Amino acid sequence: MQSDDAKTRRREIPEASLRRLPIYYRFLQKMAVDGVVRVSCADLARGLGLDPTQVRKDIEMTGIVGKPRFGYPLVHLIGWLENFLGWNRAKSAVLAGAGSLGSALLGYEKFRKHGMEIMAVFDIDGAKIGQRIHGKEVQPLGFLPDFVRRTHTLLGLIATPADAAQSVADLMVTGGIRAIWNFAPAHIRVPERIILQNEDLYHSLASLSFKLERQLGAPPFESEISYAKDH
Amino acid sequence: MQSDDAKTRRREIPEASLRRLPIYYRFLQKMAVDGVVRVSCADLARGLGLDPTQVRKDIEMTGIVGKPRFGYPLVHLIGWLENFLGWNRAKSAVLAGAGSLGSALLGYEKFRKHGMEIMAVFDIDGAKIGQRIHGKEVQPLGFLPDFVRRTHTLLGLIATPADAAQSVADLMVTGGIRAIWNFAPAHIRVPERIILQNEDLYHSLASLSFKLERQLGAPPFESEISYAKDH
């Protein structure tokens, strides 16, 4: 059914599909190292132990056109994915929070290869301000909005304690940030236009803990055979 | 085809709902501090800026019974959620990888309040072995399976580089671990009985990056044209 309103033409991209693309991307890179020159969705599914139909749909969603009976030129597909995700276009970011997690994030050199560069770090703790972490000097948190404004930074990472997260998010929004990647275990609220990605460990821990206890036979209700599904 | 055996009629717990429970849980704790003694789902929804119907469904899913016109006694609901998620029952864990992320995880004291206690740390790097991190002495990775076996550890955390993740997961499974929380940016495969929770930052980064570029007006589908031409 094509309601070909040329305007509403944009396909809706499922979040879950987007989140699977890095899995394919990495596997493709490994294949490239091995000298492989072409790849089919079936190859990907086999190699990763995933459902072939799902892989097909995910790849197709990116809009790449392949050849029946052939698949995709490997390097072309890699480049396609990089372009699709914007991983080949640099986006600057700021980081709030220079604790252990913040420092770890600052040390992830691979972020840059994935289109994200942390330009500056901010903290409220006087003892940390002025210190250098992975080559970046920690600045006072209050400087953040102006820095964001001056440099047109798009992305803000929050790695502060939970109780500071909301106010830091507000600072970022004030400065004109467009997207927030929140690592603090806190529910923050932002204007609708702001893209918010939460990386709250306790969300995962809840799921993991519940499933683990269920599997062990601990009784929320009746324990039952759990059919494991995705990975 | 689901057999509606009235007795073994276990409700299916949606993953997404599980992952939202910590949000409610935290908000309830804040309310408790403020001296509130009862709460309705509408209160939660309002306070958190979430959809009331969804909150209702999520809370109902946990099996708690409330009173119409009243809601739930606040403390009772908090305790109920803790019990439902298993956060009031200690589960031991091991950590593989004593790098910056591993160290940060080790330092999260709140994990213990959420039912998880990291009992031991392992690394393959001779320079790290023997060091103490947050009071835990780093042990050789090879000791991991035996430790897990001896102590009946349920949960394994992987915070190694990507290329070590699969072999570490295998070690954990060998030792008899029941669930793996994988922080390495790697797709790992485990037997079906093993619960696997991935915390892959690049999954999120893909989603975030794509959405950000789309919002900025960057053209994923326009570039498609230039690529499509070359074959």
Added chain:
DNA sequence: TAGATTGTTAATCGATTAACAATC
């Protein structure tokens, strides 16, 4: 050609949202 693989459409499944009944 034959058949593997892409491309596309349909069916199924599950989660969200909406509607409404029960009840304190």
Added chain:
DNA sequence: TAGATTGTTAATCGATTAACAATC
């Protein structure tokens, strides 16, 4: 009581899975 809130059922929506057509 009245009406706010829980409890439950139905409708909608979206994603996954399956089926099949096109094509190189």
